[in-house]
Amino acid sequence: MxxxxxxxxxxxxxxxxxxxxxxxxxxxxxxxxxxxxxxxxxxxxxxxxxxxxxxxxxxxxxxxxxxxxxxxxxxxxxxxxxxxxxxxxxxxxxxxxxxxxxxxxxxxxxxxxxxxxxxxxxxxxxxxxxxxxxxxxxxxxxxxxxxxxxxxxxxxxxxxxxxxxxxxxxxxxxxxxxxxxxxxxxxxxxxxxxxxxxxxxxNSWTDKDIVQLSQHKFPDLNVQQALIQKGQGNSKIYKLLSDRKKYILKIYPDRQRDPRPRLETESLAYQKLFSQQYPVPECIIVDNRLGWGIYSWIDGQIIEQVDRVFLKNVFDFVRRLFKDSRSNVENLSHVFSQASEACISGRELIRQIEARRKKLAVVDSNRLQTFLTEHFDPYFQPLSTKVKSKHFFEEPLPQPLQILSPADFGSHNAIKIQEKQFIFLDFEYFGWDDPVKLVSDLYWHPAMNLSQNVKNEWLDFAKNLFIDDDDFQERLDAYLPLYGLRWCLILLNEFRTDKLQHRLHAQGYSSESKGVQDIAKLQQRQLNKAKKLLTMIQEMPS
Missing domain, CATH: 3.40.50.1000 (HAD superfamily/HAD-like)
Known part of the structure; x- marks a missing residue:
């Protein structure tokens, strides 16, 4: 003992x-x-x-x-x-x-x-x-x-x-x-x-551990069973079953390795949005000491393909965020801080890309370094130089033109609960941001796999919605390929030890249990995705 x-x-x-x-x-x-x-x-x-x-x-x-x-x-x-x-x-x-x-x-x-x-x-x-x-x-x-x-x-x-x-x-x-x-x-x-x-x-929590601690800490929930759900995110997910209800438990990533307040951000976003009848889960319990968040469980179907019905729900959600951000900016600016990794200036966008690139530069992988030096860098450098000449590059976007953004938004973080009704999930990065980033992230997100027609509809919707922002169209044209490049580097996170640990935590593994060969296959899969995305960016019409 x-x-x-x-x-x-x-x-x-x-x-x-x-x-x-x-x-x-x-x-x-x-x-x-x-x-x-x-x-x-x-x-x-x-x-x-x-x-x-x-x-x-x-x-x-x-x-x-x-x-x-x-x-x-x-x-x-x-x-x-x-x-x-x-x-x-x-x-x-x-x-x-x-x-x-x-x-x-x-x-x-x-x-x-x-x-x-x-x-x-x-x-x-x-x-x-x-x-x-x-x-x-x-x-x-x-x-x-x-x-x-x-x-x-x-x-x-x-x-x-x-x-x-x-x-x-x-x-x-x-x-x-x-x-x-x-x-x-x-x-x-x-x-x-x-x-x-x-x-x-x-090693890790067992399902029995989760049940016992839940019964002690949250007796009113009357948790009888805990079932781990292996997702693709950074948090470990459990389905909690009581004799009356079902809940979702999120155990968030290691705060000492990633200091972003994911629990506090997501729980606050759910509380405020749910109270305004946005289609999001209800926040049930927040335990800051444990780093646990418990929310209402949503029965529904994953979204295999983005269709016009789902797209309409996306438009409605973003339209409401736009309206609330514009009409109540003074009050909401005190409730929510900037979104995680917000990019409210072109300078910040370039800084983030260069910071991600620098962290990957020290990874001991010939295949990764070949991709970065022979394919990524030759495209990024002239694009970076070009965007720095824009008149809006240096200055942060004024608060009244920013939007409250879910930051990681789309079909990969939504559930279909009825024929024309959806619930949106995962607000760990929620906060104020340039709407160009929200639009670009949904456009490029690898999990979305949008057709070009849907992408065009999304861009047309955004251009009409943010018409009060005089520079929106020009910023979007300038930054859209850069956000694509940023996503290329995000796809390569599994080559970084810190980011790999988050992903394995979410899936219930350790680096030892996953094995060297499995990790190598995971990294190769991500590298292939990054190569494919870079090709799509390069083929964008100028």
Whole structure:
């Protein structure tokens, strides 16, 4: 049986947002450019008496302001699965009683316990860690001695200096390294996120795990069965069955590997749109600690081919978004932020393409690099140069001309529930964007496979709808092939380790279980799609 010890500060409790906030409140930094604990530390240490200032700030953050700290994404998932598997968990932290130079004398240990209770980590039931399993030690040696006395089989810490200490026991050492620092020590297993640690120790959630945790966390749903649904997206999907209703559970991608707030974005979009009677699922439960969203299950049929009936529903949906975006822009601009990877200027579109291209440039694959250097680049470069001469290239599109966009919109994210009625799904990227991006993404999306006649109808509809935007037609003509090229690079995501992990997570696999040959076939299939799409772009009428 595993006996897992866990460090506390910067392993369970995350201070990346809190240090800049407190430093700003105390007048130690003047603006918002310091986005993490390390940013603040590096800045203060360059100041006169900076080390003393830094120590005082630490005392404030770990003491008076401790309750405002975040929990690392994925830890609560790890905690729940550990408890489901009957694993003994211990928190062992090197933490003094009081902070350095803290004139208010807040007890750091009591504050840590209060924070653990607030986060529902400390408790008396089987889902929590009891206070008798939490230890705060005055020195690193005391911490290591405690780990030995607890007979831990594993220990998780963000500080390699602890794990590599000569007195550290010969157990499994798990280095929690979200900032991807480098280390040559071979005896340490390195992980950039809690989900990676969870998958390493427990493989994955079973259907039984999902049912048990749902019954505990959401007893009103009365979940009796969970059935995994293997989709093509980035989130893992389960169908939850109760004695009365059916629900869809989405377990979203690893936030430490992809920080986009998919759960918060999608649940908010569903709540607002459903309340206005848009054809979207109802949001039932949002659990930010777990990273779970539960929505109404929609019985229906997948859309094999886009016909005029479906196209009419698309037109109606976008027409409503246009109307609401224009008529209530002042209020809605405070509710929704920009869509994920929004492109509200030509400069941003080119930047995103170049950033994706750069990430693929380091992939060790001859077939990929041949495609990029011999086919993609020769077409992209002159197109990029040409679009930079446009008068609208530099300036962001004004807010009143933007639209609330589902971002990943089309038949691949819709269900037919009646002969002429459809429900639209997957709003993880919802937000404000240039309507040209919405139009272009639907036009090029590989899952849509639209005929040229349907594409033309879609473009004609968009040109008429956005007639109040004087530059819409010219922007569309200039950006449409570039969005196609952007999709070529998106199709090649499976060559990138981070993106491949998202896809395997959604399908219930790990890179080990999928196998090298299967991954190679998947990558070749995606490369073939990218080649085909590039040919279509090149054959567009000028």
């Amino acid at each position: 595993f006996r897992i010890g866990i460090d506390f500060d910067n392993t369970i409790a995350c201070y990346d947002r809190l240090f800049p906030k407190v430093a700003t409140e105390l007048g130690l930094i003047a603006d918002e450019k310091y986005s993490s604990k390390n940013n603040v530390k590096q800045h203060l240490l360059t100041q006169e008496a900076g080390d003393l200032t830094w120590q005082k700030l630490q005392g404030k953050v770990y003491g008076k302001y401790m309750l405002k700290a975040d929990i690392f994404h994925g830890f609560y998932e790890f905690l729940c699965l550990s408890k489901l598997r009957g694993v003994n968990l211990f928190i062992v932290s090197h933490k003094s009683e009081f902070g350095h130079f803290d004139e208010e004398k807040f007890s750091l240990r009591k504050q840590a316990l209060k924070w653990l209770q607030k986060q529902e980590i400390l408790g008396c039931d089987k889902w929590s860690i009891t206070e008798s399993n939490i230890f705060f030690e005055s020195t690193r040696k005391d911490k290591i001695d405690r780990i030995k006395s607890l007979q831990c089989t594993h220990f998780i810490d963000d500080l390699p200096i602890v794990l590599t200490d000569s007195g550290f026991p010969n157990i499994q050492k798990l280095w929690f390294n979200p900032s991807a620092r480098s280390l040559t020590e071979q005896s340490i297993n390195e992980f950039q996120s809690w989900r990676q640690i969870t998958n390493y120790l427990y």
